[in-house]
Amino acid sequence: MPESKTARELSAREVKRRRILRAAIEVFARDGYYSARMTDVAKEAEVADGTLYLYFDGKEHLLLSVFDDVLSRFIDQLKTEVEKLEDPFAKLKIMIRLHLETLGRDRALAHVLQIETRHSRRFMGLLARGKLGEYLSLLKEIVEEGQELGRFRRDINAGLATNMIFGAVDELVNRWLLVDPSEDLVRHQTPLLKMLCQGIVPCEFHEGAAE
Amino acid sequence: MPESKTARELSAREVKRRRILRAAIEVFARDGYYSARMTDVAKEAEVADGTLYLYFDGKEHLLLSVFDDVLSRFIDQLKTEVEKLEDPFAKLKIMIRLHLETLGRDRALAHVLQIETRHSRRFMGLLARGKLGEYLSLLKEIVEEGQELGRFRRDINAGLATNMIFGAVDELVNRWLLVDPSEDLVRHQTPLLKMLCQGIVPCEFHEGAAE
Amino acid sequence: MPESKTARELSAREVKRRRILRAAIEVFARDGYYSARMTDVAKEAEVADGTLYLYFDGKEHLLLSVFDDVLSRFIDQLKTEVEKLEDPFAKLKIMIRLHLETLGRDRALAHVLQIETRHSRRFMGLLARGKLGEYLSLLKEIVEEGQELGRFRRDINAGLATNMIFGAVDELVNRWLLVDPSEDLVRHQTPLLKMLCQGIVPCEFHEGAAE
Amino acid sequence: MPESKTARELSAREVKRRRILRAAIEVFARDGYYSARMTDVAKEAEVADGTLYLYFDGKEHLLLSVFDDVLSRFIDQLKTEVEKLEDPFAKLKIMIRLHLETLGRDRALAHVLQIETRHSRRFMGLLARGKLGEYLSLLKEIVEEGQELGRFRRDINAGLATNMIFGAVDELVNRWLLVDPSEDLVRHQTPLLKMLCQGIVPCEFHEGAAE
DNA sequence: GATGAATGAGCGTTCATTCAT
């Protein structure tokens, strides 16, 4: 019976699924996850309320699916791009650029990923152990590879470095969303990368600052 | 009328206010802001439900007050400590240490500040324009002062540096809360500071990485 | 058009109808009428959801049909057996025996008939005016016949006697379902019949008890 | 704190509780348990929707409470009356009379007890193990006492006799509700009692019928 | 006839907030 479904049928289902996810992004971004009503998501997706539940297990699962779906595609893209490169520094550069580009071109999505998905410990725990963890692993691998090649400092903890890089980028997106909504997010890419690589203290003072 | 209150009366009021705030921290941390019920906060504070509204304007104001109250005291402490110091680098160091210490000694509080207060754009906007903004300004001033003195790189954007520093510390606290709950938060202080100052790339490669 | 159907076609339809009815009995018994979902009945009957509506007008009609179908066959059987007998007492005996046997061999069915079909006045009214009324009439006829022949007391109201007999048997089935699920239902047949016939008071006290 | 409640306060609470229970009886009787909406019960009781939940745990608990409350009072009354009497036959008589009188004077209540509370196995199980079980025990004790005194047949099973008596009375109430709504329920008391005591077969035929 | 994806009306329950005491 499932075999009788043609590719076109499956695709029709997927199309509707995407429409619902997109609607969820818009509505969650507009009203906030808690204030958003499922009926409004349905309206935005132009389906009946009940239809949402044919595609997702409930409101929370819908939010989780937005996150996973987007991050899955993002990670796939990232891997493709990263594989083309040799230099860990270049890899790091492309990761930051794609991160900023992806969110910078879709405010609603950025809003949902940065804010609405972080509303509870339980939910953040789910994310951390899911696709987000995968993203961070990818980042960490690049750092470690760079350390092995001697391109990145060997005396730093790779996990901590990953943490700093992600924290800096993440916070940048937050500022963009909350404080400078009109600015161009990607323009910070180069200066941020440079700062992450070189630190904020000139080399001649590294000794003193190392203390 | 308020003037007729004696110091002891005011203090009694303040004591109860603090008790409610502490109760809110515990309950919000335990149940999450949205799941937490005002009646449970009242129970924890050992006051009647209605009494909460004699001290705070509502649930959201209570959360906001937790944030502001804690941050106010934190900022005061910070200013006192920072004023004692001359070296911008030392100032930065003390800021990070106090940040990690303050949250590291109080998980419930950390949880509320890191997670529960970030549930919506509107709320985060409020925070950013409030005490959090003050904290970030303080941080930025230190960076700028360091730049003027030549202790920090002059070719970086102070705002962006502030962003990076805060993002790294903030993310570190997040990881501690969500992933390594048993670890000691403060032990990352020195390595993180070093990494922020020196970057992740050895000085000899700075040219290449600066690109 | 219906005439053009061959016997085999009708039979195929009837087979599916029966399969759905049986599925309904199982699912209603397992989950209760209100909690039962039509989709589960369909699944149990191995037909599509929509197919149910080609055979029955809806959920309530399905329940009603279970009742009517089973009772129709039961009444037919009863009439056949009763017709063979002359003695009203023997007729009463066979009725009680068949009643207990039929339900005693099919818990799911018993459950649906005893409990699920009695959930509302409207529904019970429908039943009382339908096949159940027919069953009670049959019972009443036997009582009246017995009275005419002098085998049953003439000074009792036939309707009331019918009521007592049915009530006693019905309640016996209920106890079996709810309290003694493991017991053998039919073994009560003889003692119950005897009690219905002779009462609970010894003949010598009938005068005093008649009062 | 609870001690500070005066008798008048407790009574005020109890008064409201009763008002809600009465409203539930009316609404459940009118619309049926499943169709009845809590908001209508609230409206009938002239309280806010939420108030219902300050007195009862939910819709099902409300129904259960109707049953338990009424039956508790009924059983208390029954015990009082029964204690005054010596003769088991007289005790049986008063039980049947009170049963028919209590329900006969309150159709809505009768409807809820007879029909709406019997909507599911789970619910009937709850009832059987609760107050209803207590009522049946009381009845059984009377039968057993009568057997010991030789007033009731010693060769019958007391449980089965209890079953017959209750079944007959219960079914009588059902008929009254569903078929003869205008009739007087209590007028059947004496003939029913007589029939239960003497059976439907004249004494001279008892031998043959006993078979 | 058979299918099963889509529909959308319907409701029990929660809980922040109020206000009479």
Place this chain on the structure above:
DNA sequence: CATGAATGAACGCTCATTCAT
């Protein structure tokens, strides 16, 4: 000031039924 009983708006989810294929 403090209390806590009462309020009532708000909404996620279910599932019987329909109908295009």
